[in-house]
Structures are given as C-alpha cells and as structure tokens.
Amino acid sequence: MRTPYLSIIFATLAAVSSFTYAINEDLAPESATGTLHQNSITAQQQMVVTAHPLATQAGYHVLQQGGSAVDAAVAVQAMLTLVEPQSSGIGGGAFMLYWDNSTQRLTAFDGRETAPAAADENLFLTEEGTPMSWWDAMVGGRSVGTPGVLAMLEFSHHQYGKKPWASLFSDAIQTSKEGFNVGARLHQLLASNINPGLGRYPEARAYFFTPEGEALPEGHRLTNPALAHSLQQIAEQGATALYQGELGQKIVAAVKQATDNPGKLQLSDLQNYRPVARQPICRPFRQYRVCGFPPPTSGGVTTLQIIKLMELAESQPQQPDSLGFYHLFTQASRLAYADRGRYLADSDFIDVPVDALLDETYLQQRSQLISPLKDMGQANPGELPQTISQADDRSPELPSTSHFVIVDKWGNAVSITSSIEMAFGSTLMAGGFLLNNQLTDFSFVAEQDGKPVANRVQPNKRPRSSMSPMMVFDQNNQLVAALGSPGGSRIISYVAKNLYLKLSSDISLQAAFNSPHVVNRNGVTELEASTTAEQLAEPLRALGHQIKIKDQNSGLHGFFRQSDGRWHSAVDPRREGTAMGD
Structure with missing residues (x-):
C-alpha cells in the first residue's frame, strides 16, 4: 500500500523564488525563477511549443502562412535570440x-x-600547467567556439524549407526594432547575478542594465536595433552574413578585444564551419522506438541507457509515484552517467562505442548491479571490449539552453535543443547578440594517469554536450512524441525521467512535466526544493542515499499524440513557455 508521503508524482509544484549561487558544479546554469500553471492544449494539424510566448507566436505565424516545421524553427530561433538571450541565440549552437x-x-x-x-x-x-577555474575560463573570448546554429538551420532549410529564407526573420526584426517587455524570468536572472561577468564588458552592461547599474526592471521596453540590423543582413544574405561578412568580423573582434581573457577564434574558423547531418540513435523501449541525438552530445546515448536499464532491472513494474521508482531511476542514472564520463565525446575525433554502450546484453549485465534495497554508491564505468583505455572527463558543463518542438500540417516535426552554454554565455556581444562559452564543455585536462580524456580540447573539435532532443515512434513508425529540456548535465535526467514516466504509464506528458525532479549524476541524489520531492529524503537516506535538496532548472517542452490523433502539448511550469496550435 502506498503511503501519503510517497504519492508525489501528481502533486502541483510549489512556487520557487529563491536563488542559489556558488562557484562549483552545483551552480545552476539558470536559476529557478518560480513556477507557472500550465495547461495542455490540443491541436489536430500543427503545433509549436517554445520557451517564450513571442517565440511561439513567431513559429506559429510561419506555420499559418504555409511554412514547414523547419521554416518555423528558423523564426523561433531568431526570436529567442532577442527575447531569451540568456539561453540561446545565433551566437551559439544547436x-x-x-x-x-x-x-x-x-x-x-x-x-x-x-x-x-x-x-x-x-x-x-x-x-603553471594547472586547470583554470571555471569562472576564469568562461567569461571573455577564450571560451567562445565557432557558432553553429545558423549554419545548421540554413542547411536544413535548403532541404526542407517551403517559405523564402528572408521571410522567416520578419517577426524577429520587427520586434527587435519595436521592443518587447522584459519578463519576470529575464529580470530575475539579471538581478540574481547568476553570471557575474555580465557587467564586465561595455556592450552587454549597457544592454542589460540601467545607467545606474541596476538590472532592467520587469516590464521595461527593450529594443535591439543592432540585432535588427544583423537579422536583416542574415535575411538578405543568408548565413554567409555571419560566417563570411561583417557579422563574422564583429564576432572575431569581440573575442580578440576581450584582452583580459582573449580567445583563439579567427575569421577562417567561421568561414570553414560546416554543419553535419548525422544518423540518429534509435532503440526499442516498451512498444515504442525511442530516438535521440548521437555524439558529440552524450544526451541520446545516456538517456537511452537509463530508460533501458530501468526496464531491465524491474523485477515488477514500478508505480510512478513510488519510492521504488525513484530509487531505480537514480541507480540506472549512476551507471549511465559513469559510462558517459569515460566514453562519450565527438565521434569525428574519438572512436565512441555507441553500439557497445547500448547493447542489450551489456545493459543486462549492468542492470544486475542495481539493488532494490540499497544505493550502490558511486558507479564505475563498464568495461567494454576493444576500446582504447581512456580517463574520465573533467568538465563542469553548465549549459544555459532552450528547447522547442514543432510539428507542421504535413506531419513533419523538429525537436531542437539550442544553447549558448552558461546563462548569458561568455557575456561578449557582437551585432546585438551574445556569444557562447561552449568551449568550457571540454575537459580542462587532456589526460589523467597517462590515459587520454575523450573530451579533451582539439582543433576544430565539437565539445561534448548533454543536450537531448528526443522523438518517439509507434510500431507503425508514426511519430507520437517529441521533447527535450535545458539544464546542463541534468538535461539527461530531466528527459529520461519524463520519457520513462510517459511511456510506462498512462499519465499525460504535462502531468509528467509537472512532477518534481529527482536527479543523480553518479553522486548525491538531488531532490527538487520546495516540492513534495522533499518528502522522499528520509526514505532514500534509509536506502543509503546522500541527499541534497536544491532548485532544479529544467525547461521541458514537448508534445504527444494521443489515441484520438490530436497533438497534446506539454510545457514546463518552471519557465515561461507556451504552446500554440490548430
């Protein structure tokens, strides 16, 4: 019989208004800024779900004009660059x-x-040859990687776009000129000093703060003529405007002019950048086929490992609101995160054993390490046949990120995770947008005990990520779901938990998103503060867990096609996202 303190899965999240700040891996890339009540909407033909109402409107506007899912994605990303600058933008990747x-x-x-x-x-x-502190590395030009999101969107638009490229930037250009009202989340993140480097460089300081040095107040009308000009150039010239033109020169100048921490980026890096079309990773789970993104992100492999380990370790189906469910989830997470730290990196540079990591026999052996009665403690990576001996990664990986999903009236769909890394990125601006600090997702050390680290820095290499855009298909190969989340290395936990809940029970995707988070990245078990997850603290301690209660910073967005054929949206109550459809 279930006891009251374990019945937490359907509980409404309490408002979270406090901020946590520490210079270590516990620092959230974006602090919690409260919760909003979110209702699922339904749509028969097409739907857009993003992290900001204006971005959702921009994408939906394109769909209404006969645009494809890729067309709408271009419009959404352009608008997010303006209205959610702390999370993603054309100065980052996706x-x-x-x-x-x-x-x-x-x-x-x-x-x-x-x-x-x-x-x-x-x-x-x-x-002296020692690793820099993360903050010293992050702020300024040193951490700026070659931006990739705009080239990727243009690459996909050439194949799947239906509307003219230039038309997709109209809403973002107009809003940049006319301005938008600063929302509660942006104001709170500025006021919280989540990225203390934001006031270091004059362009960002003048844009995000008043002349007196105060964070822009909620409701402030914020215009960005520089971004309007940049987007107009991109609309007219294509991505070439950023990678070969005036914008590229501005980006390189910003990186070099940060003389307190200059970077290595050159105009030739921009000119030589190429997006890549890769083969997704798909594996069976229950009656579904679940698909994720391959390396250089660790998200697809690790998420698929977690949900399969849980399925294999079940002696009997776990109630989604039970102590057994959350204990099982943390143990599977420990094993998967251990493998992630050793084996996953950019597969263009490193031989990543994807098939071996997802082999069912291997996962069956790993699942036998899970006890229903005791926390296993720190897990070791699994031993894989025919792999190069490697050391574990040392990267804090604190991305600030956004996720959005779109399905068009033809049934085409996108699931996109986009990021500039830490909140407000490197804090450098060029052309009205922030530049990323994604290079800090590399390991700061190249080897340990004479063994190379897979995720070490190498020229032209992509840093490992945790971003986990996912899609789910039924037995007839029909799309039934798309979802993902921001949240740094916790992204994998957020996505895996909600995938498992939705695909293993009859709760709605929105109810899953509303549920409190319990996270274990092969360390302490983190319970989401100010939610009923706190009631699990003592039962989990009794199983040997070390417990930490803290805010969680997910931004889950997704949709699920129910048996009635309609798309049902799901929006994380922890952010300010919205859904629109028809």
Whole structure:
C-alpha cells in the first residue's frame, strides 16, 4: 500500500523564488525563477511549443502562412535570440532532430560549436600547467567556439524549407526594432547575478542594465536595433552574413578585444564551419522506438541507457509515484552517467562505442548491479571490449539552453535543443547578440594517469554536450512524441525521467512535466526544493542515499499524440513557455 508521503508524482509544484549561487558544479546554469500553471492544449494539424510566448507566436505565424516545421524553427530561433538571450541565440549552437513524414526519414542535424583551429589541449591551463577555474575560463573570448546554429538551420532549410529564407526573420526584426517587455524570468536572472561577468564588458552592461547599474526592471521596453540590423543582413544574405561578412568580423573582434581573457577564434574558423547531418540513435523501449541525438552530445546515448536499464532491472513494474521508482531511476542514472564520463565525446575525433554502450546484453549485465534495497554508491564505468583505455572527463558543463518542438500540417516535426552554454554565455556581444562559452564543455585536462580524456580540447573539435532532443515512434513508425529540456548535465535526467514516466504509464506528458525532479549524476541524489520531492529524503537516506535538496532548472517542452490523433502539448511550469496550435 502506498503511503501519503510517497504519492508525489501528481502533486502541483510549489512556487520557487529563491536563488542559489556558488562557484562549483552545483551552480545552476539558470536559476529557478518560480513556477507557472500550465495547461495542455490540443491541436489536430500543427503545433509549436517554445520557451517564450513571442517565440511561439513567431513559429506559429510561419506555420499559418504555409511554412514547414523547419521554416518555423528558423523564426523561433531568431526570436529567442532577442527575447531569451540568456539561453540561446545565433551566437551559439544547436542539435536538431528532423522527421520527414513523407519519406519516413529521421535526420540528426548537428549545429554544435567547434573549437578554433588554433586551440589545443592547453587552452584552459594556467601558466603553471594547472586547470583554470571555471569562472576564469568562461567569461571573455577564450571560451567562445565557432557558432553553429545558423549554419545548421540554413542547411536544413535548403532541404526542407517551403517559405523564402528572408521571410522567416520578419517577426524577429520587427520586434527587435519595436521592443518587447522584459519578463519576470529575464529580470530575475539579471538581478540574481547568476553570471557575474555580465557587467564586465561595455556592450552587454549597457544592454542589460540601467545607467545606474541596476538590472532592467520587469516590464521595461527593450529594443535591439543592432540585432535588427544583423537579422536583416542574415535575411538578405543568408548565413554567409555571419560566417563570411561583417557579422563574422564583429564576432572575431569581440573575442580578440576581450584582452583580459582573449580567445583563439579567427575569421577562417567561421568561414570553414560546416554543419553535419548525422544518423540518429534509435532503440526499442516498451512498444515504442525511442530516438535521440548521437555524439558529440552524450544526451541520446545516456538517456537511452537509463530508460533501458530501468526496464531491465524491474523485477515488477514500478508505480510512478513510488519510492521504488525513484530509487531505480537514480541507480540506472549512476551507471549511465559513469559510462558517459569515460566514453562519450565527438565521434569525428574519438572512436565512441555507441553500439557497445547500448547493447542489450551489456545493459543486462549492468542492470544486475542495481539493488532494490540499497544505493550502490558511486558507479564505475563498464568495461567494454576493444576500446582504447581512456580517463574520465573533467568538465563542469553548465549549459544555459532552450528547447522547442514543432510539428507542421504535413506531419513533419523538429525537436531542437539550442544553447549558448552558461546563462548569458561568455557575456561578449557582437551585432546585438551574445556569444557562447561552449568551449568550457571540454575537459580542462587532456589526460589523467597517462590515459587520454575523450573530451579533451582539439582543433576544430565539437565539445561534448548533454543536450537531448528526443522523438518517439509507434510500431507503425508514426511519430507520437517529441521533447527535450535545458539544464546542463541534468538535461539527461530531466528527459529520461519524463520519457520513462510517459511511456510506462498512462499519465499525460504535462502531468509528467509537472512532477518534481529527482536527479543523480553518479553522486548525491538531488531532490527538487520546495516540492513534495522533499518528502522522499528520509526514505532514500534509509536506502543509503546522500541527499541534497536544491532548485532544479529544467525547461521541458514537448508534445504527444494521443489515441484520438490530436497533438497534446506539454510545457514546463518552471519557465515561461507556451504552446500554440490548430
């Protein structure tokens, strides 16, 4: 019989208004800024779900004009660059799953940033040869990778766009000129000093703060004529405007002019950047086929490992609101995160054993390490046949990120996770947008005990990520769901938990998103603060868990096709996202 304190899965999240701040891996890339009540909407033909109402409107506007899912994605990303600058933008990168319903083909479009050609494994070492502090590395030009999202969107638009490229920027250009009202979330993130480097450089300081140095107040009308000009150039010239034109020169100048922490980025890095179309990773789970993004992100492999380990370790089906469910989830997470830290990196540079990590026999053996009665403690990576001996990664990986999903009236769909890394990125601006600090997703050390780290810095290499855009298909190969989340290395936990809940029970995707988070990244078990997850603290301690209660910073967005054929939206109450459809 279930006891009251374990019945937490359907509980409404309490408002979270406090901020946490520490210079260590516990620092949230974006602090919690409260919760909003979110209702699921339904749509028969097409739907857009994003992290900001104006971005949702921009994408939906394109769909209403006969645009495709990729067309709408371009419009959404352009608008997010303006209205959610702390999370993503054209100065960053993205991973996009695209489902072409007419050909029944799924493609993984890789727009991840790359290390400059002049970068090497010493990039984040001090003159004494020791790793830099993360904050010293992050703020300024050193951490800026070659932006990839715009090239990736143009690449996919050439194949799947229906509307003229230039038309997709109209809403973002107009809003940049006319301005938008600063929302509660942006104001609170500015006021919280979540990125203390934001006031270091004059362009960002003048844009985000009043002349007196105060954070822009909620309701302030914020215009961005520089971004309007940049987007107009991109609309007219294509991505060439950023990678070969005036914008590229501005980006390189910003990186070099940060003389307190200059970077290696050159105009040739921008000119030589190429997005990549990769093969998604798909595996069976229950009666579904679940698909994720391959390396250089660790998200697809690790998420698929977690949900399969849980399925294999079940002696009997777990109630989604039970102590047994959350204990099982943390143990599967420990095993998967251990493998992630050793084996996953950019597969263009490292031989990543994807098939071995997802082999069912291997996962069955790993699942036997899970006890229903005791926390296993820190898990070791699994031993894989025919792999190069490697050391575990040392990267804090604190991305600030956004996720959005779109399905058009032809049944084509995108699931996109887009990021500039830490909230407000490197804090450098060029052309009205922030530049990423994604290079800090590399390991700061290249080897340990004489063994190379897979995720070490190398020229032109893509840093490992945790971004986890996912899609789910039924037995007839029909798309039934798309989802993803921001949240740094916790992204995998957020996505895996909600995938498992939805695909293993009859709760709605919105109810799953509303549920409190319980996270274990092969360390302490984190319970989401100010929610009923706190009631699990003592039962989990009794099983040997070390417990930490803290805010969680997910931003889950997705949709699920119910048996009635309608798309049902799901929006994370922890952010300010919305859904629109018809």
